[in-house]
Amino acid sequence: MSExxxxxxxxxxxxxxxxxxxxAIFSIITVIGNYIGYKHPIxxxxxxxxxxxxxxxxxxxxxxxxxxxxxxxxxxxxxxIALAFPTMPTSEFxxxxxxxxxxxxxxxxxxAYVGIGMGKSWNEFKSLGGRAIIITILVIASTYxxxxxxxxxxxxxxxxxx
Amino acid sequence: MKRNPWRDIRLHGxxxxxxxxxxxxxxxxxxxxxxxxITIMPLIYTIILGLAFxxxxxxxxxxxxxxxxxxxxxxLFIGVLIAKLAVSSGQSIGLIFEMGPALILQELGHLATxxxxxxxxxxxxxKEAIGMTNSIGREPNVxxxxxxxxxxxxxxRGVFAIFIIGTVIGTIFISFLVTxxxxxxxxxxxxxxxxxxxxxxxxxxxxxxxxxAAFPGLETQxxxxxxxxxxxxxxxxxxxxxxxxxxxxEKIYNWLEPKIGRESIMxxxxxxxxx
Numbered sequence: 001m002s003e004x005x006x007x008x009x010x011x012x013x014x015x016x017x018x019x020x021x022x023x024a025i026f027s028i029i030t031v032i033g034n035y036i037g038y039k040h041p042i043x044x045x046x047x048x049x050x051x052x053x054x055x056x057x058x059x060x061x062x063x064x065x066x067x068x069x070x071x072x073x074x075x076x077x078x079x080x081i082a083l084a085f086p087t088m089p090t091s092e093f094x095x096x097x098x099x100x101x102x103x104x105x106x107x108x109x110x111x112a113y114v115g116i117g118m119g120k121s122w123n124e125f126k127s128l129g130g131r132a133i134i135i136t137i138l139v140i141a142s143t144y145x146x147x148x149x150x151x152x153x154x155x156x157x158x159x160x161x162x
Numbered sequence: 163m164k165r166n167p168w169r170d171i172r173l174h175g176x177x178x179x180x181x182x183x184x185x186x187x188x189x190x191x192x193x194x195x196x197x198x199x200i201t202i203m204p205l206i207y208t209i210i211l212g213l214a215f216x217x218x219x220x221x222x223x224x225x226x227x228x229x230x231x232x233x234x235x236x237x238l239f240i241g242v243l244i245a246k247l248a249v250s251s252g253q254s255i256g257l258i259f260e261m262g263p264a265l266i267l268q269e270l271g272h273l274a275t276x277x278x279x280x281x282x283x284x285x286x287x288x289k290e291a292i293g294m295t296n297s298i299g300r301e302p303n304v305x306x307x308x309x310x311x312x313x314x315x316x317x318x319r320g321v322f323a324i325f326i327i328g329t330v331i332g333t334i335f336i337s338f339l340v341t342x343x344x345x346x347x348x349x350x351x352x353x354x355x356x357x358x359x360x361x362x363x364x365x366x367x368x369x370x371x372x373x374x375a376a377f378p379g380l381e382t383q384x385x386x387x388x389x390x391x392x393x394x395x396x397x398x399x400x401x402x403x404x405x406x407x408x409x410x411x412e413k414i415y416n417w418l419e420p421k422i423g424r425e426s427i428m429x430x431x432x433x434x435x436x437x
Contacts, residue, residue: 021168022235026242029178036185037204055248056241073363076241077393080248085255098249103385104374106246107367108184108205110239111333112177114364115212116224117233118329122217125330128323131285135294136327138278140360141339143298144369145347146274147391148357152349154264160352 019060023053026109034105041100048101051094055079167231172223176215177208177232184208189375200341203371209333240363247389254386261352261387268356269394269402272297276411279418286424289415293320296411297403299328300362302396306403328362336360337368344376351377355384359391361399366392 027049034045059076083094168174184204192200212232215224251258258265275295282291293311297303299321311317344354354376358369370388374381 018167019238021166022238023242025168025174026235026239029174029181030242032178033181033185033204036182037188049242052242052245052249055245056238059241059245060238071396072241073244073393073396076244077248077251077389080245081252081255084249084252086253091252094249095253098246099382101246103243103246103250103367103381104203104205104371105185106243107371108203108208109177109181110236110243110367111205111364112180112184112208112212113232113236113239114333115209115214116173116176116216117212117229117236119213119216119224120226120229120233121326121329122213124326128327131287132294132323133327133331134285135278135282135287135291136299136324136331137335138281139275139295139298139324140328140332140336140365142274142277143272143360144336144339144357145343147268147271147360148343148347148349148353150271151264151268151356152353154267155261155350155353158263160261160264160350 016057016061019057023056027053030101030105030109033108034101037105037108038102040102044097044100045105048097048099051083051098052101052106055083167235170228170231173228173231176224176228177212180208180211180215183211194345200338200345201372201375203337203375205368205371206334206337209368213330236364243363243367244389244393247385247392250382250385251390251393254382257383258386258390261356264352265356265387265391265394266398268353268391269398271357272360272395272399272402273407273410276407276414279411279414280422283415283419283422284424286426287320288419288423288426289316290320290323292408292411292415293317293322294324296321296407297399298360298362298365299324300365301325302361302400303403306400306408310408328365332362333364333368336365337372340369341372344372351380351384352387355387356391358388359393359395361392361395363392 030049031042031045034040035042055076058079059072062075063072082088083090085091184207187207188204190202194200215221216229275297279291279295282294287294293307304321304325307321308318354373358366358373360366366388373384377384
């Protein structure tokens with residue numbers, strides 16, 4: 001059990017039990033938000049969040065246990081795509097229940113954690129100054145607009161109807 | 163046992179309250195002209211309220227410790243977000259293959275950040291500008307720049323600055339940027355979806371929101387393209403930065419800096435060779 005007890009400064013979110021409980025809390029909050037915001041039945045969306053949590057757990061576990069230097073994001077993506085792949089027997093079940101959890105419900109909860117977490121960077125942020133902020137805004141805008149415009153040109157050239 | 167991150171009732175309880183408030187308020191549409199409206203979604207309330215709860219002094223139960231747990235937990239919760247997008251991608255795998263050329267070529271659109279380089283030079287940045295404008299400056303990009311130039315280099319200072327500012331304002335900014343783009347740019351719905359995969363999970367999430375709201379009926383396709391394009395930005399984007407973006411930024415810097423470079427605004431350090 002000692003691996004779950006951390007020093008006061010060093011709060012670890014690792015360890016499979018921590019992952020499971022954190023994902024359970026995240027799922028419950030998301031399902032509540034999903035119910036208030038979109039009126040999806042609680043039972044269905046709980047199953048949906050259960051599936052998504054299991055995929056996440058598998059991906060995070062594989063990142064740690066497999067001897068390959070691959071990010072969990074890649075594992076999770078591959079598992080998720082495979083389970084929903086139209087020819088897979090799991091496809092119908094997974095697609096149905098996962099569709100009961102709106103992406104935006106997940107995002108809303110996720111960004112609450114992001115908001116609290118980024119408070120830590122606030123002092124550094126304030127010390128950086130206006131010119132760096134201008135550059136950051138321009139960089140984000142150009143990366144977004146750059147790929148939107150390239151994608152649009154290719155879509156139009158390959159004749160994809162809007 | 164008390165220190166287990168999932169036992170931090172203050173943090174998770176606060177998040178639950180924020181989410182309930184946000185969902186109860188719901189989406190607000192502010193009309194600007196007849197057909198242009200700004201959409202403010204619950205995800206914006208939770209991120210701003212979350213930051214406010216950390217910063218506002220009278221709120222005593224959200225501290226550095228809670229922020230640290232939130233930051234760590236967030237790395238796990240990204241997985242759920244990615245899993246949801248992956249399921250949408252799997253369902254639409256045929257469509258993704260069909261749109262392959264657009265999906266892959268739009269990754270090159272991220273090179274547009276280099277267009278900001280001259281502005282950075284005019285504002286008085288020197289080699290910091292190389293770190294600032296070679297990419298969007300998220301975790302993988304920081305790693306690449308630090309690896310190439312060293313931790314204490316001006317290039318790394320530049321990418322750190324973009325990383326920190328992007329962390330604080332990136333998510334909020336991109337959500338407004340996307341809302342405005344949707345209103346004013348007549349682009350293909352799929353192009354907006356693909357562009358939202360900028361290589362940061364939270365910015366991707368914030369960019370998808372308004373896009374979904376703008377094209378009802380296309381949810382699965384938009385999620386599929388957004389998720390897949392973000393995945394591409396993670397796997398392929400990093401090589402574009404290493405082999406194309408960084409060398410190109412350096413070349414343009416060396417050519418442009420003598421022409422339009424200004425007096426450096428950065429404090430002088432003796433170990434720095436002048437550019």
